[in-house]
Amino acid sequence: MKLNKSNYFSLDADRHYMSVSQFKSFLPVYGGCEARAMAKLHGEYVQKETDAFLIGKYVHAWNEGTLAEFKADNPSLYSSRGSTAGQLKSEFKAANVMIEKLESDSLIMKALAGQKEVIFTAELFGLEWKIMIDSYQPNFTAAAGIFTDLKTTQDLNKLVYNSLLRQYEHFIVAYGYNVQFAVYAEIEKQATGRDEWLIPHMVAITKQDPPDKELYQFDYEDITAALNIVRNNIDRVKEVKSGKALAVRCEECDYCRSTKRIIKPKRFAELAVY
Numbered sequence: 465m466k467l468n469k470s471n472y473f474s475l476d477a478d479r480h481y482m483s484v485s486q487f488k489s490f491l492p493v494y495g496g497c498e499a500r501a502m503a504k505l506h507g508e509y510v511q512k513e514t515d516a517f518l519i520g521k522y523v524h525a526w527n528e529g530t531l532a533e534f535k536a537d538n539p540s541l542y543s544s545r546g547s548t549a550g551q552l553k554s555e556f557k558a559a560n561v562m563i564e565k566l567e568s569d570s571l572i573m574k575a576l577a578g579q580k581e582v583i584f585t586a587e588l589f590g591l592e593w594k595i596m597i598d599s600y601q602p603n604f605t606a607a608a609g610i611f612t613d614l615k616t617t618q619d620l621n622k623l624v625y626n627s628l629l630r631q632y633e634h635f636i637v638a639y640g641y642n643v644q645f646a647v648y649a650e651i652e653k654q655a656t657g658r659d660e661w662l663i664p665h666m667v668a669i670t671k672q673d674p675p676d677k678e679l680y681q682f683d684y685e686d687i688t689a690a691l692n693i694v695r696n697n698i699d700r701v702k703e704v705k706s707g708k709a710l711a712v713r714c715e716e717c718d719y720c721r722s723t724k725r726i727i728k729p730k731r732f733a734e735l736a737v738y
């Protein structure tokens with residue numbers, strides 16, 4: 465299956481290829497659920513498009529240079545009633561402020577330059593993977609190339625509680641962005657036949673008022689460590705996706721809640737409260 469921008473996010477592409485977001489969608493440690501991931505692949509579950517999701521897409525459209533089309537294609541960005549009818553909703557006015565903050569920072573703009581939304585595919589751990597790089601600069605300097613991903617997030621400094629591991633984590637770890645960058649670096653290297661990884665960068669902009677921003681860089685040690693997370697978990701994902709193993713329900717996510725059936729009473733004495 466040959467990928468392009470119009471079929472990259474299709475169900476067919478997700479069935480054929482593994483992606484970082486699909487990999488994470490199987491893993492409870494990233495808020496994933498095997499049953500929901502499989503329902504999605506079977507076309508039985510569609511993730512709701514929240515405003516938070518749309519803000520991310522809005523800022524990405526700016527980075528790609530397609531914000532005008534994006535606004536024209538998404539009337540839900542605009543208020544439809546009251547004295548503000550026809551104006552951008554307040555959260556997207558805030559997204560414009562986020563964009564201004566990025567535009568006013570020369571180092572961030574340097575990291576975000578280059579070719580936009582570049583697709584690669586390659587094999588990794590026995591599966592075909594697809595990646596789409598936000599900003600691609602393989603010849604950033606004579607010595608090294610970089611790629612950059614743009615993230616909108618809540619707060620750069622607030623730790624995220626992982627209820628499964630019962631610990632606080634940096635948002636980059638909690639949301640598996642380190643895994644994303646490692647897989648991107650490895651797939652790009654294989655797809656191009658390059659000897660060395662490009663240096664992954666991440667531009668983060670927060671939805672706070674005023675927005676905070678940061679430019680993160682990942683080292684080769686970070687890539688190696690995060691590839692090990694994939695290595696240690698991919699066999700189970702492979703088994704479930706191929707149908708060889710039964711998908712486990714998390715009984716917590718929106719999909720499990722909407723399809724929940726009570727088989728027997730839950731004994732109070734067996735609840736693990738502490």
Ligand SMILES: [Zn+2]
Pocket residue numbers: 497498499500713714715716717718719720721
């Ligand atoms: Zn679930």
